[in-house]
Amino acid sequence: MIRIPCPFCGLRNCDEFVNKGESKRRPAVGAASREEWRAYLYDRVNPEGWVRERWYHRAGCRRYIKVERHTFTNEIRRSEPAGT
Amino acid sequence: MADVAVPVARSPIRPVGGSTVVDGWERAAGPPRGALRLCDLSFLAKVQVRALRSGTAADRLGTGLGRAARRSSAHQLVIGSGPGEWLVLGPQGQGSALVEELERRLVDASGLISVVDLTHGRALMRLTGSDAVRGVLSKQCAINFADRVVPDGASLRSTVASVTTDIVRDDLGGERSYLLHCERSSGQYLFDTLLDAGRFHGIQACGATRSDW
Known part of the structure; x- marks a missing residue:
């Protein structure tokens, strides 16, 4: 079982979470090529x-x-609120 | 409170042991009995407040994340149910008044604020009894309910029997007690599941009394 230390709630079972995939930077809207969007x-x-x-x-x-x-x-080894 | 013959509101949880109608709400009529009791409190007013996690609104509500505190003067229980999210419980039939009062209190607070009456959209129940209460909850929830982790006045959101539930430790006169708050459509399932889990401990479904609130 994976237990995830939520920065707000503390250590919780991963069943409570949804994995949203690898964290990556979103390309700039309007400036990104089709290839960059596809890769993202x-x-x-x-x-x-x-x-x-x-x-x-x-x-x-x-x-x-x-x-992480x-x-x-x-x-x-590390967890923090998104957007920080 | 005046009794009327026809209910205008029903809890999502079927009354056990007969029902009565109090101020338009159909409520279970069975008297409290047994050392371990489960009663439906869905008739209480339930208002959700969303605001900035810290700031004027949070200061005025006065309850931080993971805590629950009573405003005895107004018969309200303010629960810090999430970051920037509060649940305020009030007496039956006071939903609209509670919304107005909260909007007045937060009118000049900074940031976007929403105050929504959830009374008819949620189920609320109270599980009361001795240490066996911990045993019942532990069968359905992965949280450690030891006093050092979830003391009186603590609040958390987790899954109970796979249903996302706000759990509030709210002891009554020194007796261990938990409020459980979930979506209306899951209320009957959660109620039945807790009765099933508590059968070994002699759990009894009963009607609510004034002391339950």
Whole structure:
């Protein structure tokens, strides 16, 4: 079981969350090429190692949070509110 | 409160052991009994406030995230149910008055503020009893309900029987008690599931009394 330290609610079961995928910067609207939009929407690095992800705490504070998770061990070393 | 014959509002939870109509609300009539009791409090006024997490509105509401406090003068329970989100419980039939009062209190607070009456859209129940209450909740919820983690006056949102539920520890006269607040459509399921989980401990469904609020 993955347990995620929510910055608002504390340590919670991952069943309460929705994984929103790897955290990445959105291209500038109007300035980005079609290729940049495609990469933003569909490309994933998917490493075996540390990855920054966005999770939504659906059954808790209902906030988006940023989490650093190891994709092999599921260890989580950092979490913070999204937008910080 | 005056009894009328025809209810104009019904709880999402079917009354157990007969019903009565109080101020237009159909309510369970069974008297409180047993050491472990579950009663439906959906008739209470429930108002949600959303505002900036910190600032004037948060100061005036006076309850931080994860805490619940009573305003005894107004018979209100103010619950910090989320970051920038509060649930205010009030007496039956006071939903509109509560909305007006909160809007007056927050009228000049900074940021976007919304005050919404959720009374008829949510279910609310109270689980009261001895330490067995912890056992019942622990069967359906992954939270550690030890006193050091969830003391009296604590509030949290998690899943109970897979239903997203606001849980408020609100002891009554030293007796362990929890308020459970969820979407209306999940109310009957949550009520039945808690009765099932508490059968081993001798749980009883009963009507609400003044002391439950």
